[in-house]
Amino acid sequence: MLQLWIMNYFFPRLLLDKAICKQNIKRMAEKAYLNHVVFRPHFKTHQSIAIGQWFRDAGMTAITVSSLKMAAYFVEGGWNDIFIAFPVNVLEMNSINQLAKNIHLSVSIESAFSAEYLNKHLKNTVGVYLKIDTGYHRTGLDPTNREEITQILKVINQSDKLKFIGFYTHAGHTYDAGNSIEIEKIYRNSVDQLMALRNVFQNDFPDLILSVGDTPSCGSSTDFGSIDEIRPGNFIFNDLIQAQIGICSTEDLGIALECPVVAKNRDRKELVIHGGAVHLSKESIDYQDQKNFGLVVPITTNGWGKPIKNTYVKGISQEHGIIKADDHFFKSIQIGDTVGILPVHSCLTANLADNYFTSSGEIISKMRS
Amino acid sequence: MLQLWIMNYFFPRLLLDKAICKQNIKRMAEKAYLNHVVFRPHFKTHQSIAIGQWFRDAGMTAITVSSLKMAAYFVEGGWNDIFIAFPVNVLEMNSINQLAKNIHLSVSIESAFSAEYLNKHLKNTVGVYLKIDTGYHRTGLDPTNREEITQILKVINQSDKLKFIGFYTHAGHTYDAGNSIEIEKIYRNSVDQLMALRNVFQNDFPDLILSVGDTPSCGSSTDFGSIDEIRPGNFIFNDLIQAQIGICSTEDLGIALECPVVAKNRDRKELVIHGGAVHLSKESIDYQDQKNFGLVVPITTNGWGKPIKNTYVKGISQEHGIIKADDHFFKSIQIGDTVGILPVHSCLTANLADNYFTSSGEIISKMRS
Numbered sequence: 200m201l202q203l204w205i206m207n208y209f210f211p212r213l214l215l216d217k218a219i220c221k222q223n224i225k226r227m228a229e230k231a232y233l234n235h236v237v238f239r240p241h242f243k244t245h246q247s248i249a250i251g252q253w254f255r256d257a258g259m260t261a262i263t264v265s266s267l268k269m270a271a272y273f274v275e276g277g278w279n280d281i282f283i284a285f286p287v288n289v290l291e292m293n294s295i296n297q298l299a300k301n302i303h304l305s306v307s308i309e310s311a312f313s314a315e316y317l318n319k320h321l322k323n324t325v326g327v328y329l330k331i332d333t334g335y336h337r338t339g340l341d342p343t344n345r346e347e348i349t350q351i352l353k354v355i356n357q358s359d360k361l362k363f364i365g366f367y368t369h370a371g372h373t374y375d376a377g378n379s380i381e382i383e384k385i386y387r388n389s390v391d392q393l394m395a396l397r398n399v400f401q402n403d404f405p406d407l408i409l410s411v412g413d414t415p416s417c418g419s420s421t422d423f424g425s426i427d428e429i430r431p432g433n434f435i436f437n438d439l440i441q442a443q444i445g446i447c448s449t450e451d452l453g454i455a456l457e458c459p460v461v462a463k464n465r466d467r468k469e470l471v472i473h474g475g476a477v478h479l480s481k482e483s484i485d486y487q488d489q490k491n492f493g494l495v496v497p498i499t500t501n502g503w504g505k506p507i508k509n510t511y512v513k514g515i516s517q518e519h520g521i522i523k524a525d526d527h528f529f530k531s532i533q534i535g536d537t538v539g540i541l542p543v544h545s546c547l548t549a550n551l552a553d554n555y556f557t558s559s560g561e562i563i564s565k566m567r568s
Numbered sequence: 569m570l571q572l573w574i575m576n577y578f579f580p581r582l583l584l585d586k587a588i589c590k591q592n593i594k595r596m597a598e599k600a601y602l603n604h605v606v607f608r609p610h611f612k613t614h615q616s617i618a619i620g621q622w623f624r625d626a627g628m629t630a631i632t633v634s635s636l637k638m639a640a641y642f643v644e645g646g647w648n649d650i651f652i653a654f655p656v657n658v659l660e661m662n663s664i665n666q667l668a669k670n671i672h673l674s675v676s677i678e679s680a681f682s683a684e685y686l687n688k689h690l691k692n693t694v695g696v697y698l699k700i701d702t703g704y705h706r707t708g709l710d711p712t713n714r715e716e717i718t719q720i721l722k723v724i725n726q727s728d729k730l731k732f733i734g735f736y737t738h739a740g741h742t743y744d745a746g747n748s749i750e751i752e753k754i755y756r757n758s759v760d761q762l763m764a765l766r767n768v769f770q771n772d773f774p775d776l777i778l779s780v781g782d783t784p785s786c787g788s789s790t791d792f793g794s795i796d797e798i799r800p801g802n803f804i805f806n807d808l809i810q811a812q813i814g815i816c817s818t819e820d821l822g823i824a825l826e827c828p829v830v831a832k833n834r835d836r837k838e839l840v841i842h843g844g845a846v847h848l849s850k851e852s853i854d855y856q857d858q859k860n861f862g863l864v865v866p867i868t869t870n871g872w873g874k875p876i877k878n879t880y881v882k883g884i885s886q887e888h889g890i891i892k893a894d895d896h897f898f899k900s901i902q903i904g905d906t907v908g909i910l911p912v913h914s915c916l917t918a919n920l921a922d923n924y925f926t927s928s929g930e931i932i933s934k935m936r937s
Contacts, residue, residue: 266887337840547850
């Protein structure tokens with residue numbers, strides 16, 4: 200019986216604007232189409248089979264995920280061409296073999312060790328992308344280290360289980376770019392490095408592709424150049440980080456966390472909401488020289504409105520959020536009202552939710568993380 | 569069938585050292601006993617009925633939680649004296665009424681509005697704690713604002729559904745204290761403010777209690793003074809934040825995230841692990857003038873060892889963790905090995921896990937958040 204109350208308890212809840220999300224998908228799909236590149240969207244952002252269907256409706260047939268668990272979830276949703284864009288985990292051989300028996304699975308490799316290990320233990324064919332570090336310096340092979348790349352490709356070439364797909368990168372340093380010109384510069388530089396690699400290895404692998412991933416590059420560029428595939432994920436929801444670097448406006452955000460106001464502090468003009476680190480994540484940006492954990496929007500009958508001026512989430516703990524509020528807005532809000540919070544990093548906020556709620560009352564389920 | 573593979577896929581997984589956790593409980597329980605205070609542990613840290621039982625074994629009969637959902641979960645575990653230490657959410661009246669029918673439920677109030685609303689809509693008796701802001705400035709009533717406190721207590725006094733329990737505080741500013749002397753100073757100051765309130769209101773409410781909450785205060789103080797109840801939570805696991813402010817040593821940490829190493833970068837002496845923001849949270853501390861998302865410990869046959877010198881998680885994204893490694897340690901680790909990560913903030917790390925894994929192979933389930 201108690202379980203029932205829990206299920207009926209919906210706040211904080213993650214609102215989703217279907218029209219905005221579908222518009223975001225359409226925009227990226229059209230851009231991919233016009234550029235003649237394959238669009239292999241990253242599903243780590245929404246983690247939902249139902250939302251995945253919107254991509255299928257827009258013509259997509261292949262996807263990217265960030266873990267084997269997520270790959271297995273989306274196989275249940277009927278996807279059979281999945282790339283796990285995360286350094287392959289050799290401890291997962293059994294599961295990789297199971298998945299590869301049923302679908303076109305591709306994995307990411309960045310060492311001869313992993314290539315040899317896979318070659319030895321694979322029972323079915325898997326595609327292999329080589330991760331190239333074009334400047335983000337998180338993971339990936341140094342593109343100038345031709346010796347190591349050659350060595351890995353040799354292992355792949357001699358294997359009857361490994362099929363080389365191509366080189367891929369995640370130019371995550373675009374997130375540190377100040378504006379679209381800087382993003383474009385980073386993107387061009389990444390593409391140049393991948394093209395140089397193609398020039399070297401295309402004799403041996405004439406079908407190899409070049410794949411890029413980050414939402415800032417894919418959102419900012421209008422011409423993808425000599426790239427064959429894009430893998431953005433965040434763009435479906437966008438967030439305050441994307442808005443801050445100029446990739447979208449706050450009106451392009453597809454999700455907002457609806458939170459009840461539980462207390463007000465008149466002296467500090469602060470609202471306390473039920474909505475904390477376990478709902479939004481601890482990600483923050485700088486906003487008017489202050490740490491900002493989210494912007495505040497009014498809840499409307501069909502979703503949410505524009506951000507309230509001079510009003511933002513200034514602090515966050517496990518379950519609490521503290522909103523520094525504009526005087527007029529402060530006065531208009533009563534305890535028991537709900538407000539919307541536009542997330543700083545939508546992937547992490549969505550990851551913390553069980554479901555999405557649409558304005559039409561639909562509940563969209565997602566993977567339990 | 570796919571679901572089965574997911575269930576069999578255990579990394580990253582949250583290891584729990586039962587002996588350390590039980591020792592941490594024992595230490596706090598003994599301190600409470602010696603100080604003649606009620607120990608009402610906060611269960612938001614572990615969120616597990618099974619772990620709750622260890623507290624019951626140590627003599628505890630009343631608990632603290634941070635949400636109604638969590639209260640409902642622990643009712644299933646047989647707890648029938650539960651305080652929700654979070655500003656009461658008036659949108660949850662139905663659930664509050666349901667819970668209050670079955671157990672001794674207490675809620676937190678910090679406005680006359682909430683008191684009146686509850687009085688009007690409650691069907692069963694609930695206990696009421698008044699939240700007092702002793703300096704953290706997150707939530708709570710200004711203790712010098714006697715007028716507002718008097719007004720709220722008047723509503724409570726005239727209600728046949730509201731039963732005043734006492735004044736409580738969460739002196740969260742102890743987390744910003746540099747050392748135990750500073751923590752002690754903050755604690756004494758908080759207690760003084762609560763005692764002043766008791767002096768004013770004890771004629772009307774002779775049984776009112778004073779309750780304090782934060783782990784730094786409860787961990788640091790040996791003499792709780794004129795306090796009646798303590799509500800720490802984090803101490804069962806501890807974390808790097810507690811270690812940094814000197815409340816515990818890294819050997820008192822009760823959990824560590826076991827993560828597979830998936831890549832190595834020789835030039836930067838960095839290890840890439842599967843273990844990111846969706847496992848550890850984005851909480852960080854400063855460590856040797858760098859942002860630190862966790863310390864690294866070796867995995868041993870019965871748990872984990874001491875932190876590796878000059879080795880820490882320097883960066884984190886959704887699924888990746890990047891370890892900056894000491895030269896010797898870097899050489900000793902191979903792709904496919906696992907390492908342990910001591911969390912910066914154990915409440916948030918535990919919140920992201922589905923289960924705990926003990927060295928004896930036991931799987932301890934927890935609330936799905």
